[in-house]
Amino acid sequence: MTTPNDTIPSRLFKQAERRPDAPAHHIKSGGVYRPKSYRELADEVKRLGKAMIALGQKPGFTVCILGFNRSEWVAFDVAAMAAGGAPAGIYTTCSPEEVAYIVHHAESEIVLVENASQWAKIEKMLGELPHLKQVVTMRDAPHIDHPLVVSYEAFLDKGKDVSDADFFARIAALEPQGLATLIYTSGTTGPPKGVMLSHQNLVWTSDTSQTLVGGTAQDCVLSYLPLSHIAEQIFSIHGSITMGGAVYFAENIDKVPDNLKEVQPTLFFGVPRIWEKFHAGVQGKLKEATGAKKALVEWAMDIAREATAVKMRGGQPAGALGLQYKLAQKLVFTKLKSAIGMSRARTCVCGAAPVSKEILEFFASLDIIVSEVYGQSEDTGPTTFNRTNKTKLGTVGTTLDGIEVKIAEDGEILVKGPNVFLGYYKEPQATADTLVDGWLHSGDLGQFDKDGFLSITGRKKExxxxxxxxxxxxxxxxxxxxxxxxxxxxxxxxxxxxxxxxxxxxxxxxxxxxxxxxxxxxxxxxxxxxxxxxxxxxxxxxxxxxxxxxxxxxxxxxxxxxxxxxxxxxxxxxxxxxxxxxxxxxxxxxxxxxxxxx
The missing domain is CATH 3.30.300.30 (ANL, C-terminal domain)
Incomplete structure (x- = not known):
């Protein structure tokens, strides 16, 4: 099924047409990862979208999703967009009051929850949720006896009387500048605001991200950071569907180290604290090395520092360095990277908060170049990026092609381009304060060096x-x-x-x-x-x-x-x-x- 407008839902159905049997998702079941094909995912999205239509959801509706990263999370998200709505993810760590605030602010009539403990947050606040009509539990959740609650399978069946034509008409009617999704900021001050991202925001950023990482249908990612966050959505939803790659879902946050070793993803995104934990763990193991083994590791790390420095400038290690680099990989890094789940990682990314240069230098000495990215929900994730072959550690990279970034007189970073958001949901004053003449006022302070690399120097409000x-x-x-x-x-x-x-x-x-x-x-x-x-x-x-x-x-x-x-x-x-x-x-x-x- 083809659609005239280029959106994430239309891209999913095109992938299902071209590569129906290719794995879209891998889900841990019975101790092993089992694939779900693009055909199966597209069919599930269609059934979910039809169920939303059957429940009377008109274009412009919203749904909320509350749960850890699951295939159902992604399917529900894309289905809402396909049916003309906007999904809003809620962090699993949110309190009942915070959950109720987002569900009520978004005026969502349908909410997907992972399990009984997440449902309990909603149940406690039902008196403050007058719009709520249906709560859906993810697969394998225990039965919940409440008139509002239905199982995932029961919800899928609700759309059986809606025609495929009606569903695909919804996708065909999507406008590039129409609201596609709501990203509720986690709020370092005050209640969260709903960042409105358009279909164009999502497809442009997905295309740009694919170019930056050289993404292909052979790539795979491990989904484990909150899907409520735009960065994880780009990796696990919009970018993966655009590339036609595969997403492996971590079992839970504590299992991420084990799942990484099983999956060995080709693309990996981590916030600074994830890289800091890696650093502490690997450094602890390296300290245990003694004698000849210690000398070998230190030699290999010295070689990697030289080799990655060449690679970050766009070159390739050659001559004596090239030979030593290959030997270091064979003797040390192949085994070391496999042990932490990075043996296939072609592009590693760090973002969402500042990371120290020393952490990045440490990973470079392990033959792992971590590309720091800078951006925010309000510009769909990335503003600048350290490309693998054009990296300057300690900076957040150079401006993405196709957007403008400038520094205001007071040092604030301003952004304009197809990734800049529509505004804050139901917050006209906050929108007017942040979007001025098409320029996103980031609230961050920064400066460019002579080579065009951006450094973040602080927060305006901090x-x-x-x-x-x-x-x-x-x-x-x-x-x-x-x-x-x-x-x-x-x-x-x-x-x-x-x-x-x-x-x-x-x-x-x-x-x-x-x-x-x-x-x-x-x-x-x-x-x-x-x-x-x-x-x-x-x-x-x-x-x-x-x-x-x-x-x-x-x-x-x-x-x-x-x-x-x-x-x-x-x-x-x-x-x-x-x-x-x-x-x-x-x-x-x-x-x-x-x-x-x-």
Whole structure:
């Protein structure tokens, strides 16, 4: 079935026409991954879309999806778009109140939930959801006896009296500038806003992403980061359908390391904390090497640093370096990369938050080039990208072809192009504040170097203005502190204060090693003299590189990490500064008792 308009749903049905038996999804069942073909996925999407039509959903409707990454998540998402609606994903970590806010704000009449625990969030808030008509549970969920709830199979059958012609007419009627999906921002401040993305936004970004990574139908990804986030959607939904590649769904977040080893994806996307965990795990294993094995690994890493530096400039290792590089791959990297699930990874990407240059350099020494990407939901994910053959570590790459990026007088990054969103759902003032004359005001501060590589220097709203009137971006100071063990996280404070201070979260493994007490909790480790001395040394080291007004004068070590559950991190692991400031107000105030001018 062909359609006149180029949309993600129409691309799915074209894939099903051209390559009906090719695997679209791989689902873990009975201990093994089992394929679902493009024909099967397209048929499921059609049945779901027809069910939505049968329930009276007119073009412009919305649905919500609440659950971990599953094939049903993707099918429901694409079906809603196909039927002329807009799906909105909800993070599984959201509270009942947060779930109800999004379902009510989107005015969704249909919600797909993964299981009984996610349904319980909706059930608790039913009194605040007057629009809700149907809740659908994903496959294998236990039976829920409630008049609103139906099983996935029962929902699929609801559209049996709707004709295929009526369904495909909905796809044919989709407009490029029409609303395709809602991405509810995880909200570092205030309630989430619904980012409206058009069909053109999705297809243009998918095409651009395919070009950037050289994607083909032979590529595969592991889907594990929240599908509510646009970056994961590009990888697991829109981009994969565009390429005709295959998506493997992780069993759950704890199984990701095991699933990676099974799948060995060709394309891999991770947020900084994922790469930081990889770094800690691999570094821990490398430290165990001794004697000749240690010498071999160190030699191979030195060779990889040289070789990847050549590759990042667009060349290929040749001559003696080329021979040594091949030998290092054979003796060390083939086995090492296979052990962490990266043996086939052609393109590795890091985005959604800042990552330290040292982490990227470490992976380059393992023959893994991690391409940092910069963007936001409001421009469908990417603004700039470090291409594998045009990479400068410590920057977020160069501007995507086909869009404009400029730096405003106050340093803010502005974006214009076919990836820029339609606005915020039912938020005209917020839209007017963010979209000015077609330019997306990102809220991020940045600068281009002479080669066109962009560096992020901070957030406009996170700028610290000291009591002395100095403007300071905390991000770079925090990133520098995190590069020193045993600091895992740092939050710099100082707005309207006389000097800067920091809240420091310890890395349990590094702190435990310093204290000679592996496994000890953070409340005990933060009191250990060796740990405190190491943190002080780290602060002194960072301070030595800063202007006097930027130096951290005092610090407080927390007794636990920041978490999503405690409200200090968003579901995409971004820091909620206001929550942290409020939660540690007493400790912060103590650091300023008897304060003298900086």
């Amino acid at each position: 700028i610290i203005i000291t009591a002395g009137g100095k403007n300071i971006a905390p991000k770079n100071i925090e990133a520098a502190l995190k590069n020193h063990p045993p600091i895992a996280e740092a939050v710099v404070i100082g707005d309207r204060r006389k000097y800067l201070t920091a809240l420091v979260v310890l890395d349990p493994a590094a702190a435990g090693e310093l204290a000679g007490a592996p496994g000890a909790d953070l409340a005990k480790l933060r009191e250990d003299p060796a740990v405190v001395a190491a943190v002080q040394k780290a602060v002194d080291s960072v301070n030595s590189t800063l202007a006097r007004v930027e130096t951290v004068k005092k610090f407080h070590i927390t007794d636990r990490p920041f978490t999503i559950e405690n409200g200090e991190l968003t579901p995409t692991l971004k820091l909620k500064r206001r929550v942290v400031y409020d939660r540690y107000a007493r400790e912060i105030d103590r650091m300023y008792e008897g304060a003298q001018d900086a």
